[in-house]
Amino acid sequence: MSFLDQAKQAANAALNTAANVAQQATAAAQQASAAAQPTLSAAYNSASAVAQQASAAAQPALSSAAATVASTASAGLTQAQAGLHSVAPNVVPAPSGASSSVSGVSSGVDTSHDLAPHGKGTEKLEQLLEHRPNVKELQDRNILKGAPNDALAGKKADLMRAQLESRLDGQIANRPAPEQLVKEGILEPADVPPAI
Numbered sequence: 001m002s003f004l005d006q007a008k009q010a011a012n013a014a015l016n017t018a019a020n021v022a023q024q025a026t027a028a029a030q031q032a033s034a035a036a037q038p039t040l041s042a043a044y045n046s047a048s049a050v051a052q053q054a055s056a057a058a059q060p061a062l063s064s065a066a067a068t069v070a071s072t073a074s075a076g077l078t079q080a081q082a083g084l085h086s087v088a089p090n091v092v093p094a095p096s097g098a099s100s101s102v103s104g105v106s107s108g109v110d111t112s113h114d115l116a117p118h119g120k121g122t123e124k125l126e127q128l129l130e131h132r133p134n135v136k137e138l139q140d141r142n143i144l145k146g147a148p149n150d151a152l153a154g155k156k157a158d159l160m161r162a163q164l165e166s167r168l169d170g171q172i173a174n175r176p177a178p179e180q181l182v183k184e185g186i187l188e189p190a191d192v193p194p195a196i
Contacts, residue, residue, distance in 0.1 A: 015180070022174040029170060033163065040159070048152050 084092040138144035146153025181187040 015177075019176055019180065026171055026174050030167070033167060044152060044156050048150060051151055052149070 078095050081092065081095045085094045133141075135144060135148055139146075144153075145157045176184075178187060178192040182189055182192060
């Protein structure tokens with residue numbers, strides 16, 4: 001047996017050993033990924049519960065602040081209208097309602113020229129709202145990820161996609177060479193792609 005044949009045999013043995021090690025590493029990585037999945041799901045569920053509790057706790061304070069701002073803004077607008085009416089009574093209508101502190105003019109805003117609450121715009125909006133897709137349809141079309149009140153569902157889907165991409169990249173990197181596939185009878189010699 002020549003030195004060249006011995007070198008070929010040694011190279012083939014090393015290649016086979018490397019392929020076996022790569023397959024074992026891939027199997028170990030898949031087992032590790034499967035073992036980590038319950039931990040990721042538990043962490044996700046815990047974070048989701050904390051976010052929902054925080055949202056519920058903040059809701060009363062936000063409602064109170066919104067009511068205070070609306071009340072203050074309404075009073076300020078009434079006073080401004082009363083002041084403008086005292087300067088230009090023929091141009092700015094007097095505020096309606098209770099008396100105000102500005103020149104004894106009644107407070108309140110004249111709403112006689114406001115738009116009706118049920119006009120053409122609101123009818124169109126109501127029609128659109130009647131025909132909007134439900135939660136199930138949005139989930140089927142992959143627009144809504146998870147439950148409607150689940151703020152972390154999109155991040156969970158992104159994480160799962162990244163894990164899958166990583167796993168596939170590892171498997172592609174460790175796939176056997178075309179020559180090995182020909183040796184094992186999986187590929188025909190004519191089907192081997194040209195070397196790059």
